[in-house]
Amino acid sequence: MNETENKAKQCGCSSDAPATACEDSAALDASCRVPLLALFGGAALWLVLGLLLGLAAAMSFHQPDLFADCACLTFGHAQAAANDLLLYGFAIPAALGVGLWIFARLSQAPLALPLVPVVAAHLWHLGVLLGTVFILLGESSGYAWLEYPRAAAAPMLAGFVLIAVSAVATMGLRARRELHPSHWFLFAALLWFVWAYSSSNLFLLSGHPPRGVVQAIIGWWFANNLVFVFLGLLGVGIAFYFLPQFTGRPLANTGYALFAVLTLMFFGAWCGIPQGAPVPAWLPALSAFAAMLSVLPVLALAILFVQTAFGGNVKCFGGPLCFIRFGMVSFVISSVLYLGGFCPQGSRVLEFTWFNFGVTQWQLLGFIGMIAIGAIYEILPRVMAKPLPFPKLAKASFFLFAFGIVFYVLPLLIGGLLQGRKLADATVPLADVNTGVLLFFRISSLGQALLLLGSLFLLLNLFVMTIQWKLGLVKAVIAAVKAPLTTQEVKS
Numbered sequence: 001m002n003e004t005e006n007k008a009k010q011c012g013c014s015s016d017a018p019a020t021a022c023e024d025s026a027a028l029d030a031s032c033r034v035p036l037l038a039l040f041g042g043a044a045l046w047l048v049l050g051l052l053l054g055l056a057a058a059m060s061f062h063q064p065d066l067f068a069d070c071a072c073l074t075f076g077h078a079q080a081a082a083n084d085l086l087l088y089g090f091a092i093p094a095a096l097g098v099g100l101w102i103f104a105r106l107s108q109a110p111l112a113l114p115l116v117p118v119v120a121a122h123l124w125h126l127g128v129l130l131g132t133v134f135i136l137l138g139e140s141s142g143y144a145w146l147e148y149p150r151a152a153a154a155p156m157l158a159g160f161v162l163i164a165v166s167a168v169a170t171m172g173l174r175a176r177r178e179l180h181p182s183h184w185f186l187f188a189a190l191l192w193f194v195w196a197y198s199s200s201n202l203f204l205l206s207g208h209p210p211r212g213v214v215q216a217i218i219g220w221w222f223a224n225n226l227v228f229v230f231l232g233l234l235g236v237g238i239a240f241y242f243l244p245q246f247t248g249r250p251l252a253n254t255g256y257a258l259f260a261v262l263t264l265m266f267f268g269a270w271c272g273i274p275q276g277a278p279v280p281a282w283l284p285a286l287s288a289f290a291a292m293l294s295v296l297p298v299l300a301l302a303i304l305f306v307q308t309a310f311g312g313n314v315k316c317f318g319g320p321l322c323f324i325r326f327g328m329v330s331f332v333i334s335s336v337l338y339l340g341g342f343c344p345q346g347s348r349v350l351e352f353t354w355f356n357f358g359v360t361q362w363q364l365l366g367f368i369g370m371i372a373i374g375a376i377y378e379i380l381p382r383v384m385a386k387p388l389p390f391p392k393l394a395k396a397s398f399f400l401f402a403f404g405i406v407f408y409v410l411p412l413l414i415g416g417l418l419q420g421r422k423l424a425d426a427t428v429p430l431a432d433v434n435t436g437v438l439l440f441f442r443i444s445s446l447g448q449a450l451l452l453l454g455s456l457f458l459l460l461n462l463f464v465m466t467i468q469w470k471l472g473l474v475k476a477v478i479a480a481v482k483a484p485l486t487t488q489e490v491k492s
Helices: 003-011 019-031 033-062 075-107 115-136 150-172 181-204 214-247 254-268 282-309 320-340 344-350 354-384 391-424 430-436 438-482 487-491
Strands: none
Touching: 019 033, 019 075, 019 354, 033 075, 033 115, 033 354, 033 438, 075 115, 075 150, 075 181, 075 214, 075 354, 115 150, 150 181, 181 214, 181 254, 214 254, 214 282, 214 320, 214 354, 254 282, 282 320, 320 354, 320 391, 344 391, 354 391, 354 438, 391 430, 391 438, 430 438
């Protein structure tokens, strides 16, 4: 491959594309370089730390006295901090960075207000750092997925709003007025997070929160809208941009996509209330009915995915397409399992077990995590205008993540089913219930170790590319300082 073809590939252009088109794409990618490095670098670091804390929390079951003298690493502190790091530290900033790049690509215009997302990324990572420290010190708010106190939530919300402003401004600069299906999903996700996160913080973390069971209802509503609706919109929007790019086939049916985005927002927002919740009976019944209707957008997205991603002659041995395919398969399966948990018969068995925890981890790591990582590996060479420093590690990371998710999630699902059946049997002591699922939990720790190794490969690629870019900037500055003055400059 000659130098021209190599540059065209890095820019995402074909070798016979006009030179001006490739130069425009290179300028567009360059405008995203600093914001994406800030978002991706922090996301990869938080992913490693989140998986480390998750392993530390799991050690409480393998060796209960290991952290007996360290209160910040007990299960209640370490697992809550790990969950929030995987969601707020890794999944959301990584997906937002990919979304910014997609908005710029679809608009065929450089990223609008490029310094704004840089400031926003630092605000977001500062909030994640503060929130994690507060959780480990025992200052958690106590609400699932809303453990960060106001001191951490405020900079995070401000950072998200700034990123949304840059994304919407870039969307407004688009050359073609027609909206791509990815626009629908990503734009809806931006609005959804601001609405859900701000209103939940306002009600639950204000000086005068509501009393009684209303707090639990708001917490369940927020957790459902964050993990199922918001992450669903964000991940599917990213996947629907890259799948046609990788397979060379257009999105199969945009009508299905429009139906899915509207029904996912409308029906999915009403889910989240467990069947055994101590609330008026109509709330769990409404949640179960909404969960049944939410299967429709999931099926529509599954049909779109299969018709677009399969049937072509495209190979993806460990490449970004493999990540996207794995992520979409995980979305369909985990969503069906998640929605099935709201059925009365299933809820009686699966409530208060490891099953629900396994489904949530599958949504975080298997769906949005895999899609974001695959997109990062595809975007980085284009944004940095150079290949990955360790491409073999990037391919190996796919298999580590794929097998890690399987070994991490499936034991939790199987163990949760067995745990639920034993809990329903009044003759089985609680100690025997916990002992019976310990083997499955130990197998899941092996999956966490594989995920940690894959995340280290991702962090290594990002770290080396960032160092190379910064060294290049330093060399350019030194060369500019040492450069001799021209004749015109001397005369002037």
